[in-house]
Amino acid sequence: MSGALARNMLAVGIRSALVGLSLTALSATALAQEPAATEDEDKTLEVVSVLGTRSTARSATDSAVPIDIINAEELRNQGATDVLDTLKVLVPSFNVSTIPIDDAATLIRPANLRGLPPDNTLILVNGKRRHRSAVITFLGHGLSDGSQGVDISVFPSLALDQVEVLRDGAAAQYGSDAIAGVINFGLKRLGEGGQLEIFGGQYYEGDGFAKQASGQVGFPLGAAGFGTLTAEWREADATSRSVQRDDAAAAIAAGYPNVPDPAQIWGSPEVKDDVKVVGNFGWKGENVEVYGFGNVSQRETEGGFYYRNPTTRGGVYSNDGGQTLLVGSPSGNTVCPTINLRDSAGNLIPYATVASQVAALPGDCFTFLELFTGGFTPRFGGKMEDVGFTGGIKGTWAGDWSWDLSGTYGNNDIEFSMVNTVNASLGPNQPAGLVFRPGSNEQTERMFNFDVHKAFEKFNLALGAELRNEEFKVGAGDTASTAIGPLTEEGFSIGSNGFPGFNALTAGSWDRDSWALYGDLEYYVTDQFLLAGAVRHENFDDFDSTTNWKLTGRYDINENFALRGALSTGFRAPTPGQANVSQVTTAFIDGELRDTATLPPTNAISAFYGAEPLTPEESQNASFGFVWDGGHWQFTADYYHIQVEDRIARSTDFTITDADRAALLAAGQTFAASLSRVGFFVNDFDTTTQGLDLVANFDTDHFGGETNYAVAFNWNDTEVDDFTPGIISEARIKKLEESLPGTKGYFSVRHDRGTWDVLVRLNYYGSWYEDHLDSDVVSIEDGGLPIYEGSAFTVDLETGWEWESGLYARIGAQNLFDKTPDDNPWGAAVAGAAYPVHSPYGFTGGFYYARVGWKF
Known part of the structure; x- marks a missing residue:
């Protein structure tokens, strides 16, 4: 039996079982949300969090600011193998989509919290700042353009004890980036035991097969220490949801051979050798504790690019829109004849006619129709390596002062690759295997922190200092990816087609130092009334300093009901990469070589046109809400209002x-x-984002077991308040305001009978907007191809068994009923995308999976 047949038979069995289970569950009860915690940790809203305070950790219902706490079992009991996709369905205000063709964003996908860019959310690990990735998202579909966020996909879910999402501005406590909120990844602390697991799954369409193996072991370090090691290996096949492009079909009809079908792939990229290793260590003495944690990970990713049509691709096949074939003389000594590709009516001339003229060309004449008769589709990818480590020592001083001294090092390095493409200016002298190395991006960060804390009878005081260094490097590409070949002066394009290599003018290294002083005071005015304030002063060596503050309050009206709110200012410092990156594209313009460049705003040429050094984005945050804790059920509601000024574009x-x-x-x-x-890059536009988060959780003993109902809902609205015409377009404004669903939520139920449990979750996505292929217009009447997609529901289902021996097995399906967006009405006409490719719930359809493991 073939592997594909076996997987298809497995798919039928799992899907049939899951549909039956879902119908049984739906007939028994209404749909609700999965509980927010395991039975060991009680309810999610009561799990302890370290976010939003520098004093003793609190449960989420005791917090003065809204916090989602997601425990280990909830993270793992679903089909997603990427932490980004896990959070997408568990935190309604968190959005991430499949990125099929977006340069480096394909390798590290941008994620958005509360409708703001990825680098407006601060990421912590065990409460310490995480280094950002090396990817600057030049193609971010309006919302994430130019952002440089953190790659959180480097953590295996097995290594995580819980994830805390602080949904409130916190720059005064944590520094730059904490405008939309803070996400803290807490690592497991095991002194013994462990876990082994294998996972497999694929999409209903029969592609995207993913396989994963993970293991974890805990061991003691002396009499009072622990060490926990977690490792994961994963691979995932590519997916494709494409239709044949009309221009490719026309080439086939004209007799052009070797045209791919489909010519262009829209889908998830292939992931190869995704290896992640995470360690967490600690040792505790009488008055001191030594700790350390870190990760080492690497993966290779490869996905498709746009199809190069054999009759129209500029700089490769034609430079007049497909009327005549681009033919050149590598020696420059021959005047090559003109070969028509279309007749006087604009129709393609049959390939046989064109091919006979190509065959009759003089020996010193060259056209890419000789090498690629049906065009070609480049493959873009890269190898990512990520290393991070934090070590520290903490303890008590004078009996009641707590202190913590730590150092952190982080590095993210991406080496880009292009396959199945050409440097057209080199003519027939292409590199072996058509493999290009366009260069690399590297981000390195170093940080030292010293914190002290003392709890008094009525108040808590915390003080701290931080030193931080960031460095961004651009590594030059290989010769083939940057070469200016002999055919350049005859109109052939320069550099690896699709992603030219970084040349000597682009490559370089830039760094920045900063220091910060901060303080945090919490005061219990009465036993029911808490007031807290935080202030942080931070100085950067490239744009002076900034001071930010936060005021927080909570009033417990009674033991069940409390009001809470916060006011704060925030900031996001432009990264060294954003402030210094150069990207130069070379073309033959008006008879000579000319460069089109993205230059640093500090460059003298940029300054000639009005550029000024980048300054921080600044924010004003306000939130208020209430908490109801009735024991077996809890309900929280929080409104937020975020104004961001001088956003970077x-x-x-x-x-x-x-x-x-x-x-x-x-x-x-x-x-x-x-x-x-x-x-x-320039500080240009201002936005206002407001929204509402609702979270409810209800535990019962329904149906002969422990049953948890919960619901979470987010409403989010962003408006562009001010901008400079010509810097951002009307189309980008629309994408900023409407590219994410305005409403999103889920409602699920989990039933647990000890050995066996089942989860059903209904996900809701409000309407959203897509400017297909970035046409930069907002209406069809203006010649654009925008897509307005209506609201949608998807269903997730998982069931599993766990025995006393530690063995367990789980099967499930995400998007059980195979929901996809409406067909893309312009897919074939433009680029072959069967569906809108930035759907908030994806466009690849249902995914079924199974996992088997052993806890020891």
Whole structure:
């Protein structure tokens, strides 16, 4: 029996079983949300959190700010193998989508909390700041453009004890990036025992097969210490939800051979050798504790790019829109004949006619139709390596002062690759295997913290200091990816087609130092009334300093009901990468080589066109809500209002006129001699985001076992208040405001009978907007291809068994009924996407899975 047949038979069995179980569960009770905690940790809303306070940890219902706490079992009991996809269904205000063709964003997907960019959310591990990734998301579909967030997919879910999501601004406590909120990943602390597990699953369509093996072991370190090691290996096949492009079909109809079908792949990229290792260690003495934790991970990812049509692709096949074939002389000594690709009516001339003229070309004439008769589709990918380590020592001083001294090192390095593409200017002399290495991005961060804390009778006092260094590097590409070949002057494009290599002018290293002082005071005015304040002053060596504050209050009206609220200011410092990145694309324009460049705003050429050094994005946050804790059930409601000023965007491109070039050259800017256009990052627009979070949880003994009902709901709205015309377009404004669903939530039920349990979850996604292929217009009447997608429901189902021996087995399905977005009405006409590709619930349909493991 073949592997594919076996997997298909498994799919039928699992899907049939799951549908039967879902119908039974649906007939028994209404749908609700999975409980927020295991029976060992009681209810999610009562699990202890370290976020939002520097004093003693509190449960979420005791907190003065809204916090979601997701325990280990809830993280793992679903089909997602990526922590991003896990959080997407468990935190309604958290959004992430499949990224099929978006340059480096395909490798590290941008995620959005409360409708804000990825780098507006601070990520912590065991309460310590996590280093950001090396990817600057140039293609972020409006919302995430230019962001540089953290890669949180490097953590195996087995290593996590719980994830805490602080849904409130916290820059005054934690520093830059904490505008939308804070996510803390708490690692397991095991001194003995462990776990082994294997996982497999695939999509209903029969693709995207994922396999994963993970293991964990805990061991003692002396009499009062522990060590926990977790390792995971994963691979996932690519998916495809494509239809044949109309232009590719037309080429086939004209007789062009070897046209791929489909010519372009829209789907999840292939993930190879995704290896993650995480360690967490601690040793406790009489008055001191030594701790350390860290990770080492690497993975390779490869996905599709846009199809290069054999009759129209500029700089490769044609430079006049497909009227004539691009033919050049590598030696430059031959005048090559013109070969028509279309007749006078605009129809493709049959390939046989074109091919006969190509065969008759002089020996010194070359066209890519000789190498790729049906066009080609580049493959883009990269190898990512991530290392992070934190070590520290903490203890007590003078009996009642607590102190904590720690150091952190983090590095994220991505080496990009392009396969099945060309450097057109090199003509027939392409690298072996059509493999290009366009270069690398690397982010390194170092940080030291010292914190002290003392609890008095009525108040808690915390003080701290931080030193931090960030460094961003761009590594040059190989010769083939950057070369200016002999066919350049005849109109052939330069660099690896689709993603040109970083040249010597682009490569470099930039760093920044900063220091911060901060304080936190919590005062119990009465036993029912808590007031808290925090202030942080942070100084950066490249743009001076910023001071931020936060005021928080909570009033317990009685033992069940409490009011809470917060006011704060916040900031996000532009990263060294955003402030210094250069990206240069070279083309043959008006008879000579010209560069179109994204330059640092501090560059003299950028300054000539009005650029100024980047400054922090600044925010004002307000939230208020209430908590009801009735013992067996809890309910929280929180409203938030976030104003962000001076958000960072890339400017429009400025054309360098002859007069401008002369003035720049006279000022000593020799680089301007080769430039045609220039753009830069700039602090430009302001937004207001507001929303409402509702969370409810109810425990019962229904149906002869422990049954938990819960619901979570988020309403989010963003408006662009102010912007500079020409810097961002009307289309981008619409994407900023509407590309994420305005409402999102889930409602599920979990029933537990000891050995056996079952979970049913109903997910809801409100309507959303997509500007298909970034047409940069907002209506079909203007020639654009936008998509307005209505609301949608999906269903997740999982059931499992766990025996006293420690053995367990689980089967499940995400998107049980195979819900996909409506068909893309322009898919074939434009680029072959069967569905809108940025759907908040994905476009690959249902996924079934099974896992088997042993706890020891």
